Amino acid sequence: MTALLEVQDLRVAYGKIEAVKGISFTVNQGEVTTLIGTNGAGKTTTLRTLSGLLRPTAGRITFDGQDLSTVPAHKIVALGLAHSPEGRHIFPRMTIEENLLLGAFLRTDAAGIAADVERAYALFPILGERRRQAAGTLSGGEQQMLAMGRALMSQPKLLMLDEPSMGLSPLMMQKIMSTIVELKASGTTILLVEQNAQAALSLSDQGYVMETGRIALSGTGADLLHDESVRKAYLGED
Numbered sequence: 001m002t003a004l005l006e007v008q009d010l011r012v013a014y015g016k017i018e019a020v021k022g023i024s025f026t027v028n029q030g031e032v033t034t035l036i037g038t039n040g041a042g043k044t045t046t047l048r049t050l051s052g053l054l055r056p057t058a059g060r061i062t063f064d065g066q067d068l069s070t071v072p073a074h075k076i077v078a079l080g081l082a083h084s085p086e087g088r089h090i091f092p093r094m095t096i097e098e099n100l101l102l103g104a105f106l107r108t109d110a111a112g113i114a115a116d117v118e119r120a121y122a123l124f125p126i127l128g129e130r131r132r133q134a135a136g137t138l139s140g141g142e143q144q145m146l147a148m149g150r151a152l153m154s155q156p157k158l159l160m161l162d163e164p165s166m167g168l169s170p171l172m173m174q175k176i177m178s179t180i181v182e183l184k185a186s187g188t189t190i191l192l193v194e195q196n197a198q199a200a201l202s203l204s205d206q207g208y209v210m211e212t213g214r215i216a217l218s219g220t221g222a223d224l225l226h227d228e229s230v231r232k233a234y235l236g237e238d
């Protein structure tokens with residue numbers, strides 16, 4: 001198993017408040033790795049740090065053999081790391097296609113970009129049907145598809161998805177989860193942050209449980225899914 005991302009003893013603080021308190025985890029090439037945890041555990045802070053939006057106070061991030069700790073955010077996309085953020089952050093007045101093309105802002109290969117736009121439409125047909133409409137007219141779930149499609153437009157080695165199922169209907173959530181499985185099958189490595197532990201762990205190779213800035217538990221998705229403490233805390237079992 002080759003590690004694509006290695007995080008060692010990472011610490012991140014907002015002023016005096018330490019949100020991530022020395023976490024270590026690995027994302028293997030070609031796998032889906034999930035971070036689960038309660039609200040405020042530090043999952044989003046971790047993804048934002050990997051994207052270069054926050055600076056760690058300590059620790060090491062190695063991505064594809066390179067130390068990321070001091071690489072600025074705008075260079076991190078070029079290294080192959082894409083982030084579909086919590087809350088999607090699509091541009092509502094721009095069209096769906098314009099939003100997708102923003103994800104390719106570093107690329108100059110017109111034919112490749114056009115092919116990847118078509119790939120996004122194949123993955124999410126609704127986006128293709130409405131390509132010329134303002135993105136703000138999409139439903140929440142469709143906006144999530146757009147955010148994922150846009151992140152894929154940079155042809156990332158690692159796709160980070162922050163709470164892709166948030167606020168979605170069960171049917172829409174299933175679509176997003178099955179797309180994650182499809183993306184993995186086509187060779188994309190994924191780091192997933194999810195509140196829906198059942199759905200996320202079911203499709204994950206590896207999982208990490210975060211609690212108040214620390215990793216409390218780790219294992220394969222199947223191990224965690226069957227772990228009694230995980231079932232009690234995250235799957236609502238007595």
Ligand SMILES: Nc1ncnc2c1ncn2[C@@H]1O[C@H](COP(=O)(O)OP(=O)(O)OP(=O)(O)O)[C@@H](O)[C@H]1O
Pocket residue numbers: 014017019037038039040041042043044045046
């Ligand atoms: N901009 C900020 N300034 C100060 N504290 C922050 C900021 N953003 C997050 N925090 C704090 O850092 C901690 C970790 O938050 P984070 O958003 O990373 O958690 P999370 O695991 O993603 O939670 P959620 O599932 O609720 O999104 C929380 O205590 C939160 O209040």
